[in-house]
Amino acid sequence: MQILRLTNRVDTKEKILNIAEKLFYEYGIANVRLQQIADEANISVGNLAYHFKNKEAIVNAVYDDLLDDLSRVLGTYMQQDNLSDFDTQFSNLFIFFKNKNYFLNNLWEIERTYPPIKAEWENINNKLLIQLKKRIEFNVRKGLIQPEIFKGTHEFLAQSLLLTITYWIPQQMLRGKLVKEDQFKKALWNLLLPHFTSKGLKEFNEIIVPEIS
Numbered sequence: 001m002q003i004l005r006l007t008n009r010v011d012t013k014e015k016i017l018n019i020a021e022k023l024f025y026e027y028g029i030a031n032v033r034l035q036q037i038a039d040e041a042n043i044s045v046g047n048l049a050y051h052f053k054n055k056e057a058i059v060n061a062v063y064d065d066l067l068d069d070l071s072r073v074l075g076t077y078m079q080q081d082n083l084s085d086f087d088t089q090f091s092n093l094f095i096f097f098k099n100k101n102y103f104l105n106n107l108w109e110i111e112r113t114y115p116p117i118k119a120e121w122e123n124i125n126n127k128l129l130i131q132l133k134k135r136i137e138f139n140v141r142k143g144l145i146q147p148e149i150f151k152g153t154h155e156f157l158a159q160s161l162l163l164t165i166t167y168w169i170p171q172q173m174l175r176g177k178l179v180k181e182d183q184f185k186k187a188l189w190n191l192l193l194p195h196f197t198s199k200g201l202k203e204f205n206e207i208i209v210p211e212i213s
Contacts, residue, residue: 012047016037016041016051020037020062023040024105029106030109030113032055033055056114059117060114060117063103063120067117067120067121070124073092074131076089077089078134078138083144083200083207086192090188090189091185094169094181094185104170125166128165132158132162133158136154136195139200143199143200144199144203145192145195145197146196146197157192160191161188161191168187182212186212189208189212
């Protein structure tokens with residue numbers, strides 16, 4: 001009986017968080033009320049308060065899950081020594097941002113109202129940027145990416161990749177376009193293509209093109 005009660009409690013918390021994600025995406029964090037979340041979950045506000053004492057606690061729990069998921073995605077860093085490593089993480093990042101699209105809808109609200117979440121997001125964002133730069137440097141050493149002609153070229157390339165990773169999906173949605181993984185990855189690979197050496201182009205055509213065609 002104790003195990004059953006514990007399971008029900010966990011299931012209710014998970015249900016509340018899933019509903020909160022959906023409502024945050026549709027209406028924005030500032031416009032969602034506890035009563036609205038409770039109604040969607042078919043529970044009373046009192047029952048909701050048993051699991052989360054206020055909306056801030058729900059927001060923090062939702063974003064804790066989001067940032068934990070993104071940290072796990074970044075844990076796939078440099079597991080292959082060819083261009084597939086880039087491609088694997090592009091796929092993982094696509095799945096993450098497609099499933100967590102409420103995040104960018106509420107970015108300004110998070111910046112204004114939830115500084116600890118903002119700080120953690122910036123920390124993970126910087127980690128992703130560092131990973132992208134290190135991947136570029138690794139492939140320069142392998143002879144797949146050209147060395148910099150101008151200082152800072154690879155820094156700019158890494159920042160362009162990061163911006164595309166973060167904002168490609170919401171841009172597609174705003175324009176009423178399909179959100180497809182192969183198109184997402186093509187957008188990223190097209191940023192890298194001009195920087196490949198002939199050796200890099202050969203590996204790209206052999207390994208990556210069959211995956212995204």
